[in-house]
Amino acid sequence: MDRQTASATFPSAAAAVADARRFVRKVLADWGMDDISDDAILATSELATNAIAYAGTSFEVICRLEGTDVEIEVRDRHPTRGIEMPGVTASSGRGLPSIATLADSWGVSYDRRTKGVWFRLPRPGAEEEPERAPESVPEAAESLEEAGPGPDAEPPAAGPEAAPDLRAADRPDHADRPVPSSNGSAGLRERRLRERAAHPGEADPAADAASAVDARVAGEGAGEVPADGARLLRSPAAVESMQDGVAAVREALGAEGAAILLTERDGRLIMGASTGIAAEIPLGELSVAGLAPAVRAGSHWVAVDAADPIAVALRARSVTAAPLESQGRLTGLLVAVSAAPDRFTETDGIRTGRLAEELSLSLEKARVGELERSWRGWLSFVAEASDLLAGTLDQERTMALVAQLVVPRLATWCAVYTVADAEPARLAYVWHADENRADGLRALLDEAGPAPATDVPGPWHGFADAPADVRAAAGDTAADQVYAFPLIARGRRTGTILIGRPAGDRFARSAIELAEELSRRAALAVDNARLFSAQTAMSSALQRSLLPPAIPEIPGLEVAVVYEPAGEGSEVGGDFYDVFESGPVRGGPALEESASGRWRFAIGDVCGTGPEAAAVTGLARHALRILAAENMSVPGVLGRLNRLILGEGERGRLLTLLHGEITPRRARDGVTIRLSSAGHPPPLILDPGGEVREAASSQPLLGVFDDVDFHTDTVELRRGEVLLCVTDGVTERRSGGRLLGDGNGLERLLAGCTGLSAGAVAARIQRAVRDFGPEPSNDDVALIVLRAS
Numbered sequence: 001m002d003r004q005t006a007s008a009t010f011p012s013a014a015a016a017v018a019d020a021r022r023f024v025r026k027v028l029a030d031w032g033m034d035d036i037s038d039d040a041i042l043a044t045s046e047l048a049t050n051a052i053a054y055a056g057t058s059f060e061v062i063c064r065l066e067g068t069d070v071e072i073e074v075r076d077r078h079p080t081r082g083i084e085m086p087g088v089t090a091s092s093g094r095g096l097p098s099i100a101t102l103a104d105s106w107g108v109s110y111d112r113r114t115k116g117v118w119f120r121l122p123r124p125g126a127e128e129e130p131e132r133a134p135e136s137v138p139e140a141a142e143s144l145e146e147a148g149p150g151p152d153a154e155p156p157a158a159g160p161e162a163a164p165d166l167r168a169a170d171r172p173d174h175a176d177r178p179v180p181s182s183n184g185s186a187g188l189r190e191r192r193l194r195e196r197a198a199h200p201g202e203a204d205p206a207a208d209a210a211s212a213v214d215a216r217v218a219g220e221g222a223g224e225v226p227a228d229g230a231r232l233l234r235s236p237a238a239v240e241s242m243q244d245g246v247a248a249v250r251e252a253l254g255a256e257g258a259a260i261l262l263t264e265r266d267g268r269l270i271m272g273a274s275t276g277i278a279a280e281i282p283l284g285e286l287s288v289a290g291l292a293p294a295v296r297a298g299s300h301w302v303a304v305d306a307a308d309p310i311a312v313a314l315r316a317r318s319v320t321a322a323p324l325e326s327q328g329r330l331t332g333l334l335v336a337v338s339a340a341p342d343r344f345t346e347t348d349g350i351r352t353g354r355l356a357e358e359l360s361l362s363l364e365k366a367r368v369g370e371l372e373r374s375w376r377g378w379l380s381f382v383a384e385a386s387d388l389l390a391g392t393l394d395q396e397r398t399m400a401l402v403a404q405l406v407v408p409r410l411a412t413w414c415a416v417y418t419v420a421d422a423e424p425a426r427l428a429y430v431w432h433a434d435e436n437r438a439d440g441l442r443a444l445l446d447e448a449g450p451a452p453a454t455d456v457p458g459p460w461h462g463f464a465d466a467p468a469d470v471r472a473a474a475g476d477t478a479a480d481q482v483y484a485f486p487l488i489a490r491g492r493r494t495g496t497i498l499i500g501r502p503a504g505d506r507f508a509r510s511a512i513e514l515a516e517e518l519s520r521r522a523a524l525a526v527d528n529a530r531l532f533s534a535q536t537a538m539s540s541a542l543q544r545s546l547l548p549p550a551i552p553e554i555p556g557l558e559v560a561v562v563y564e565p566a567g568e569g570s571e572v573g574g575d576f577y578d579v580f581e582s583g584p585v586r587g588g589p590a591l592e593e594s595a596s597g598r599w600r601f602a603i604g605d606v607c608g609t610g611p612e613a614a615a616v617t618g619l620a621r622h623a624l625r626i627l628a629a630e631n632m633s634v635p636g637v638l639g640r641l642n643r644l645i646l647g648e649g650e651r652g653r654l655l656t657l658l659h660g661e662i663t664p665r666r667a668r669d670g671v672t673i674r675l676s677s678a679g680h681p682p683p684l685i686l687d688p689g690g691e692v693r694e695a696a697s698s699q700p701l702l703g704v705f706d707d708v709d710f711h712t713d714t715v716e717l718r719r720g721e722v723l724l725c726v727t728d729g730v731t732e733r734r735s736g737g738r739l740l741g742d743g744n745g746l747e748r749l750l751a752g753c754t755g756l757s758a759g760a761v762a763a764r765i766q767r768a769v770r771d772f773g774p775e776p777s778n779d780d781v782a783l784i785v786l787r788a789s
Contacts, residue, residue: 014391075116318343574613
């Protein structure tokens with residue numbers, strides 16, 4: 001097939017992960033590759049989440065169809081070499097073990113400006129592997145004893161032990177395309193099975209993974225926490241195989257009943273399927289240790305003693321049994337029973353052994369298929385959880401999401417502690433599957449021992465330190481088994497997660513490992529939220545220092561101001577304004593007409609935004625006040641400020657500034673304004689008749705030329721006239737290809753404000769700016785309205 005390529009670029013936003021998944025799904029559907037779309041979408045989701053969480057840049061998804069392979073690459077704009085190995089540290093990257101398991105091969109590529117992670121999947125139908133018995137896949141077919149009971153099959157761990165081939169691929173000396181860890185679809189299948197079988201266990205339903213996450217975020221339950229006694233082999237194929245097995249042995253031997261007994265991890269035997277007189281009989285404490293030596297050694301067996309443990313458990317007088325084995329491990333028993341003594345012969349035992357061998361193969365096939373399904377469900381849950389955690393920078397909401405993701409999938413309750421510098425851990429959030437128990441749990445945790453400060457997960461026994469009356473009030477919760485998981489991000493411990501289950505409902509290994517994986521991701525999400533909150537608080541404090549404390553009252557003049565920085569929260573902008581009293585009149589021709597004092601106003605726009613622009617904003621605003629207090633003229637202030645900005649060198653920024661001095665008249669018939677416009681949008685005057693005119697000539701902006709001589713324009717603002725001063729966030733407000741200031745748009749807008757007060761004019765201009773375009777403004781907005789009264 002000819003080479004085909006499709007690509008799309010996505011922004012650094014949480015919603016972009018879902019957009020990337022939809023893009024890959026559509027491309028693969030167009031190429032007729034729906035059979036591999038699930039693996040491709042899951043891997044793309046993990047890499048896109050990495051790009052947003054770690055690179056913090058936009059990213060490109062590139063799909064390539066080459067011959068029998070599909071290659072997908074996620075390329076971000078961060079050139080730093082070296083991706084941290086997932087699982088090595090709690091703050092390291094995530095998703096790469098999933099890629100190693102899903103993909104036929106994968107690697108990392110760099111250039112001077114970008115970094116990409118790519119993976120390759122075989123085209124459906126290429127090198128199709130025939131069905132093979134479990135014995136042909138060494139290490140893949142774990143026994144049911146090792147798999148352990150429980151409906152949630154255990155996923156592979158996210159640490160290095162789950163993907164040993166990944167370490168070499170992630171070293172700096174494998175910076176370019178590393179050698180694939182497996183070649184061909186057959187090798188891919190074997191490697192997947194080995195890695196999944198390395199951590200088998202209680203199954204995690206795949207069908208409801210996404211819906212369960214959504215239900216938890218909404219605060220709804222997703223059912224009771226699964227008990228460990230439920231079996232991995234609960235798929236329709238496994239149930240059918242076991243039912244067929246008991247029917248076959250009963251028919252072949254003419255027995256009165258038959259059963260399949262499955263081994264638990266602790267050696268107990270539970271009922272897998274039964275028929276005839278063996279149906280619906282509780283097994284009690286029957287265990288592998290009590291079986292005949294022949295069965296434990298892997299041989300069939302005929303009971304000659306009615307006191308045999310299996311005969312007693314199944315209330316029979318004759319028993320023949322054969323082991324169900326997987327990779328040399330005892331996973332269960334196929335049993336035929338009779339109410340008559342000496343019913344079975346050695347020949348019956350041999351027949352039972354042959355049937356058990358056939359059944360072992362079919363059960364192993366069903367078990368591996370169920371493990372595959374549960375593994376995909378586990379990864380889907382982790383991917384969805386990652387999306388949710390990456391989608392917020394609110395610290396409280398992040399902790400709530402963590403708790404609601406854990407409950408009730410992994411535990412019946414969850415508590416999140418946070419740790420601040422040099423302060424004890426604080427209980428920040430508590431969530432219980434039973435809302436009626438939440439208050440009692442919180443009270444118990446408040447009185448219990450401190451959250452563990454260790455850096456490794458483990459059991460926690462802090463409830464024992466709570467007063468007896470508090471434990472009594474909490475009821476059964478005080479006896480719950482509790483596990484603690486540290487929240488560690490960027491080498492710093494930020495808190496602890498506690499999860500609990502009732503005392504009789506032990507934690508499965510799968511639940512502990514999944515909780516540990518979630519704690520790693522939650523730690524990064526909580527730390528990101530903490531850093532964002534700290535940055536927002538710092539920006540707010542800086543913003544407040546850059547804005548004037550209050551607008552003074554000026555005789556004969558109404559004053560209104562508007563300031564809206566661009567960006568989320570209180571991000572510091574490059575626009576600023578100020579109105580302040582500069583002191584009494586000290587002489588000059590205006591003395592006889594002047595009232596008791598003078599005032600200054602300024603409105604400016606620093607090139608750029610953020611801290612660099614804020615530094616120039618602070619310099620300009622404070623310099624204006626200091627120089628005005630020294631009775632320096634308006635042109636003198638602009639000249640001195642221009643030299644100050646030039647003296648900042650590379651730290652300086654271009655600055656447009658409109659600065660004026662207001663002198664009220666004794667007759668209270670208006671004010672005199674002497675102003676200078678240094679590269680700033682010209683101020684506009686609205687007279688009572690609705691006419692609009694410009695009020696100042698343009699002069700060079702600040703921070704470009706040295707030794708500039710500025711001059712003033714004098715404006716007599718009479719009663720009812722309005723002076724409007726704005727930054728380019730108003731005039732350059734965009735809607736498609738149009739600007740608000742195009743074609744005298746601002747003049748027409750101001751003309752419609754005839755007869756309005758200064759505050760009403762400011763409000764109308766502000767509303768017009770907001771409504772002009774469908775998207776929020778990406779520039780700061782500042783305006784000053786002066787109206788002579």
